[in-house]
Amino acid sequence: MSLKQLQYYINSAISRIKQTSLYFGRRNHIICSFFHPEKSIQVEIHWRLNPNIISSPSFEELWRRKGTITVYNQEFHHLGNENLLAYLADHGARHGWSRLRWLLDVERLVNDHQIEKEGLTDYFKRYGGEVYVQQAVWLCETLLGSNLRLKQFLPNEANRKSVELAELALTGIQYGPNMSDKYMAKYKRNIHSAMTPKQKALLLVKKLLPSSLDAEVLPIAKPFFFLYIPLRPFLWFWRLMKRT
Numbered sequence: 001m002s003l004k005q006l007q008y009y010i011n012s013a014i015s016r017i018k019q020t021s022l023y024f025g026r027r028n029h030i031i032c033s034f035f036h037p038e039k040s041i042q043v044e045i046h047w048r049l050n051p052n053i054i055s056s057p058s059f060e061e062l063w064r065r066k067g068t069i070t071v072y073n074q075e076f077h078h079l080g081n082e083n084l085l086a087y088l089a090d091h092g093a094r095h096g097w098s099r100l101r102w103l104l105d106v107e108r109l110v111n112d113h114q115i116e117k118e119g120l121t122d123y124f125k126r127y128g129g130e131v132y133v134q135q136a137v138w139l140c141e142t143l144l145g146s147n148l149r150l151k152q153f154l155p156n157e158a159n160r161k162s163v164e165l166a167e168l169a170l171t172g173i174q175y176g177p178n179m180s181d182k183y184m185a186k187y188k189r190n191i192h193s194a195m196t197p198k199q200k201a202l203l204l205v206k207k208l209l210p211s212s213l214d215a216e217v218l219p220i221a222k223p224f225f226f227l228y229i230p231l232r233p234f235l236w237f238w239r240l241m242k243r244t
Contacts, residue, residue: 008034008043049083050090055127057083065119082119085109085150089132093165096172096187097139106136110150131194134162139169161194208232213239 011033032045049056057065065080079087088109092102109115124130133150140146168187175183195203210228214235220227228235 003034003043006036007038008036008041011035011042049087050094057123057127080119081109081113081115082123085115085120085133086123086127086129089136090129093132093135093169093191096184097136097169098172098176100143100173103136103140103144107140107144107146107148110148111146115150128196128199131162131165135166135169138163138166142166142170143173161190165190165194 031047034043034045035041036043049062062079062083063077065083066077067080069076069078078084085106088102088106092106097103120133137148137150140148165187168183168190172183172187192200192203210225210232214228214232217235217238218228218231
């Protein structure tokens with residue numbers, strides 16, 4: 001039975017398709033959001049685990065590591081604990097931990113469920129993200145007074161970058177929506193600086209290659225897509241001028 005048949009309606013305010021690479025032929029991120037007006041339940045469908053990162057686990061890998069719960073004699077599959085922890089930490093860091101309930105999710109996941117050290121270490125080696133988990137641990141201890149069992153899997157001394165990110169996030173939480181654009185820009189710079197050199201290089205290449213945003217500004221026939229490469233700086237500047 002489809003979501004439409006279950007009386008879920010698409011939420012156009014949240015649903016979005018982010019830019020597509022004209023050369024890679026892949027989208028950075030897709031979110032389809034559905035809402036049930038009577039039950040007040042929101043369902044989001046994501047095309048990939050996280051947006052704007054260099055690599056993320058394939059569906060096959062996520063499925064292999066999945067967990068299963070039973071509710072009213074019905075089985076439901078969910079992300080494995082290690083993948084879920086990495087996702088929660090990355091998502092919270094990306095949004096500056098603007099909702100404290102995300103930290104509660106991390107605390108409950110770590111203390112109420114088994115986190116396998118080998119699985120988490122393997123994830124960090126493949127996809128990075130250790131600095132974001134350390135940031136989440138620091139914030140849970142500072143704001144919630146948590147004593148997370150996860151600490152035994154992490155270095156005794158917290159990564160300098162994770163502490164810096166956590167302190168910036170703490171400032172953002174304290175000031176909330178009144179935080180200046182200058183602070184937000186600084187936080188985003190620090191998020192990017194936490195990437196590995198390889199991730200930074202690949203991200204730079206991705207940013208330099210033309211995307212669907214360029215095609216929206218200046219449609220060009222597919223045989224001439226190569227023209228977007230020299231035109232990209234000008235198209236980027238034009239989009240910036242339109243926003244301001």
